[in-house]
Amino acid sequence: MADEVTNESSFTDPLSFLKAFTAARIAIGHTGASIPIKASLEFKLAHAHARDAVYSAMDMEMLTDRLAQFNLPVLSLQSRAESRASYLQRPDLGRLLDQSAKDIVENQVSGAEVSIVIADGLSALAIHENIVGLLELLIPKLQAANLRLAPICLVQQGRVAIGDEIGKGLQAVLSLVFIGERPGLSAADSMGAYLTYHPRPGLADDSRNCISNIRAGGLPADLAVTKIFYLIQEAFKRKLTGIHLKDNAGLL
Amino acid sequence: MVYQHTIRGKVYSFDNLRVLLAKASPFRTGDALAGLSADTYEERVAAQMTLADIPLKIFLDEAVIPYEIDEVTRLIIDSHDPEGFKTISSFTVGELRDWLLREDTDTIVLKCLEASITPEMAAAVSKLMRNQDLIAVAQKCEVVTRFRNTIGLKGRFSARLQPNHPTDDPRGVAASIIDGLLYGSGDAVIGINPASDSPAAVMKLLVLIDNIRQQFNIPIQSCVLSHVTTTIDLIHQNAPVDLCFQSIAGTETANTSFGVNLSLLEEAWQATLSLNRGTIGNNVMYFETGQGSELSANAHHGVDQQTCEARGYAIARKFKPMLVNSVVGFIGPEYLYDGKQIIRAALEDHFCAKLLGLPMGVDVCYTNHAEADQDDMDNLLTLLGVAGCNFIMGIPGSDDIMLNYQSTSFHDALYLRKVLGLRPAPEFEQWLLQQGITDAKGNISPSGPGMLLSKTAPLWLMK
Structure with a gap:
């Protein structure tokens, strides 16, 4: 009878105590030269979550319903990237509104101070999870500060710079774009916020300020709102956003 | 200089080396995004066939980015080794590909050529090579x-x-x-x-x-x-x-x-x-x-x-x-x-x-x-x-x-x-x-x- 084979990978890795110092996938053991099945499948699952997030579609109906509480018009817009494959290969198309979206924007009453744009980016999941809770904190603050808000724009297949065309179309002083960030293995639901003063097509990233990793396990909504509100106030005071708008309050 | 190739009566012409190299590249999204890719599968192969017939010497005369405006081009031209280049100077790009794969083109021969091949020549020949060729030749090189x-x-x-x-x-x-x-x-x-x-x-x-x-x-x-x-x-x-x-x-x-x-x-x-x-x-x-x-x-x-x-x-x-x-x-x-x-x-x-x-x-x-x-x-x-x-x-x-x-x-x-x-x-x-x-x-x-x-x-x- 053959000896019973023990699985070396089932032993506790002697380095396990080091996991307290980093979220890196250390001390996962080995079977032969390879990664043991448990760690291998955990990795696969994390990647599956990230892939599902990249291919998640923004639920326009659900979001429109939930955004109704703010008593602002909600516009459903589409970029010129008509599919996820096109979105991934042609970043230029994701920065432009398609014709029907253009028409919608042109027909709005313009001249608000802040235009809020919500784009799926690389994770509609991030928008589903985070946007409503965040706006419930942010919009009352903006209104209390007497900032007029443009219609809320929901954009499918949108990139950050699409907020420039929308902001210009709505003649807003500042555009605030919320977008699903590229999913990582540790989180697939991170939302980013980008502020652009005097939005207009042709601006580059150095004209914006960004707050990243907004999610329950990252930067929580209340802290994100404090930072966004601070930056908006500073932007209006100094009439700019971007690399020259620094965080002097130590908030960022 | 304009480069041309005819396939089944259709004349493919490429305005210059820069365009030809881009059209000869195996498809990738970045080149498509830049608007540089071949428009059809046939055009890509036409470009590769055209490229295969181009003498390597042309690469020393026709810079893809002008010498005057780019210090990388100046470095490439100024550091080229004309002595070592004599070994391959009569080759076309296609002949270089075949020569690289020969058994007597071994580690030592390749070592002597390092400064004689410009990056554009290397890129050009790679565009004519299958993955297998890229592996076979790289495997002969040793850089320590x-x-x-x-x-x-x-x-x-x-x-x-x-x-x-x-x-x-x-x-x-x-x-x-x-x-x-x-x-x-x-x-x-x-x-x-x-x-x-x-x-x-x-x-x-x-x-x-x-x-x-x-x-x-x-x-x-x-x-x-x-x-x-x-x-x-x-x-x-x-x-x-x-x-x-x-x-x-x-x-x-x-x-x-x-x-x-x-x-x-x-x-x-x-x-x-x-x-x-x-x-x-x-x-x-x-x-x-x-x-x-x-x-x-x-x-x-x-x-x-x-x-x-x-x-x-x-x-x-x-x-x-x-x-x-x-x-x-x-x-x-x-x-x-x-x-x-x-x-x-x-x-x-x-x-x-x-x-x-x-x-x-x-x-x-x-x-x-x-x-x-x-x-x-x-x-x-x-x-x-x-x-x-x-x-x-x-x-x-x-x-x-x-x-x-x-x-x-x-x-x-x-x-x-x-x-x-x-x-x-x-x-x-x-x-x-x-x-x-x-x-x-x-x-x-x-x-x-x-x-x-x-x-x-x-x-x-x-x-």
Whole structure:
């Protein structure tokens, strides 16, 4: 009878105590030269979550319903990237509104101070999870500060710079774009916020300020709102956003 | 000069070498995004047939980016070796491809040609080659570099230990370093991408790795991948800088967007050499490149992304680097869409770099929005091992928690060494044996961790 084979990978890795110092996938053991099945499948699952997030579609109906509480018009817009494959290969198309979206924007009453744009980016999941809770904190603050808000724009297949065309179309002083960030293995639901003063097509990233990793396990909504509100106030005071708008309050 | 080819009565004409090279490139999204790709499958092959008939001499007369406006072009033309070129000067691009594959075109013959082939010639010939050809020729090249150990010897395969941490926490970094060393990773370099480029933060990490290296007397080199200007400042503060890192690209304007130029790189090279920290060699530079960075910086001058990439190797070559690697899959699907494109690009980069005499490694990697997964990376890793790639990355469980992308794990390097009978750098291999981390067969020894860990207690008390 053959000896019973023990699985070396089932032993506790002697380095396990080091996991307290980093979220890196250390001390996962080995079977032969390879990664043991448990760690291998955990990795696969994390990647599956990230892939599902990249291919998640923004639920326009659900979001429109939930955004109704703010008593602002909600516009459903589409970029010129008509599919996820096109979105991934042609970043230029994701920065432009398609014709029907253009028409919608042109027909709005313009001249608000802040235009809020919500784009799926690389994770509609991030928008589903985070946007409503965040706006419930942010919009009352903006209104209390007497900032007029443009219609809320929901954009499918949108990139950050699409907020420039929308902001210009709505003649807003500042555009605030919320977008699903590229999913990582540790989180697939991170939302980013980008502020652009005097939005207009042709601006580059150095004209914006960004707050990243907004999610329950990252930067929580209340802290994100404090930072966004601070930056908006500073932007209006100094009439700019971007690399020259620094965080002097130590908030960022 | 206009180049032409006729297929079934249809005349394909290409306005110049730049256009022809782009149209002859195997399809990738970055060239399509730039509007440079062939319009049809037939046009691509027509371009390849046209390219195959072009004499190599043309490349010395027709620059893809004018000599007057680009210092990379000037470097390429001015550093070309006309003597060595005589061997191949009568060839067309197609004849070069066939000649490279011949048995009598061996390691020594290829070595003598390194300075005679321009990046554009290398890029051109690669466009006529199948993946198999790229592997077969690269495998004949040997580029060996030395600092505290020897990287790139035939039969050896190394890994950069990449212990990144989102906040540069020294204990977090140290934990990944110890984990990696126990898997035989780190002979290429222990190289950290810092979350902060502040000199104080970089200094802290440099001292951390240097302390670990000295405590365990490990024959390796370290690097914190900060901008060269930060590294130069730190050298002036007597920081323990082994290798000086910089990202580079193939056009002057792209390098400007990285905040570097040739004279700044020269200054960084001289400053690093002045520390004289290498024990068995003086290769002190570490460069990273990657297809698409020129387009991403809007600095490609209408040149396809693979030709741009190869031009960057002329810069790397000037500074006799210890390590160069292409971060091939990091840039995203708008440049390299899927596993197929990433694999092709990596083999091209490795081939061109080796032909030009660079100690080439590859960051076998992808992002979560690319159509790629671990299986694609396993394929690429194995192909690169066969091609004689100098090194890959070693990251805990393939998951870089700072840069948020997936690269190769410590285990992946072990796998490759095992299936292809490759071994670590000789000095590092000795150290692994002495420490009881691996046995004579290269297998991980169960007693390894205990031996090393018993001496690491101070690491975990750091702030």
